[in-house]
Amino acid sequence: MKDLNFFEPYVRKNNKDYKEIALYTTLGIIVGLIILFPIINAIRLNNMNKEITVLKTELNSPKLQSKINTLETRKKEIKDLKNHLKDLKIIDDKLSKLNVINDTLLNKITMLTPKNINFKALNINKESITIQGITDNQNSIGAFQFNLRNNKSFEKVYVASINKESNNFNFNITFNIKGVKENESN
Template identity: 25%
Template sequence: MRDFNFFSPYIEGHQKSKKKVQKTAILAVLAVLAIVAFPAMNYMKMKSLQQEILSLESYVGKEDIRKQLNTVEDKKNKISIINKYLAIAQVVSAQLEQVDKIHSNMLVNMADAIPQALSIKTLNITASEVQIQGVADDPDAVAQYEYNLKQLDWLDEVHVGVISADLEEKDNYYFTMNCKLKDVKPHDEANK
């Protein structure tokens, strides 16, 4: 038969409480270590970061690095200015593409229509109109030129505004002629 130890509950309870105290002590030590270790690790990280900042500041503080940074900044500014001008140029280019253009063959047609007794002194061309100023030997040459221009299919209204004789040289007649281009809207109407 087995022996009974009547004191065993007291001995086992004491051993269980010792284990509990040991576990609690170990957890307390670990907690204290964690409380001390985390700030210490953060302090060491902070010191290493401060050292890195100081080394980077000393590197950036060097004269040749400063010059390189200044040139990079200047180039960035120039690039931004160029990009602004490029945007403006693209807008202007798009607007120019929308405007009807006067081709070189139109100028050749106008030159071919000039009679022998007439010479052009000024030729102003806008998007919708051509203004011609010139000198002719007689008024019939101006009328012939007006007729020849009216025959061109890309001119709409051809009108001689002024013909005046030179008082000193009776063989010279100064004239101003206005011509409107066909199928061209005035600039104000095109923007509406």
């Protein structure tokens, strides 16, 4: 005799059916994603191309082109000015090295001059300094020569001439500035 089972519809027949459904669902999702990703990428690519077109249009607008041209000319001017500034700094450094005749030099000469010596002429050139002066005694001329020789800034000090006129002595003294020829060769 055959048994009757009234609960048969409610009992799972086979786990195999559920595994197949899960497998097909997973495959369907994977296939759907494989199809969906290229579509999404194509949409993104299309949007990016539209943005690129808009940006190119803005970039090629006359207003923006004039601003770009202005900026490029200013950039070139700045570059030129920087080059000129470098050149001027180099020239300034060279002039500073060559410029030994300045207020400091004249103050040194003045400090080394005895009180009773007056200058009639002061001739300064690249190689030497010549002073024509007048004093009331020869000892002042000797003291002036001694002071110049003992100063570290001067060399080759010599009195070219001393002439007596009435109660005064006229003299010429010549000397070189140390380091002038060294700077000129650099």
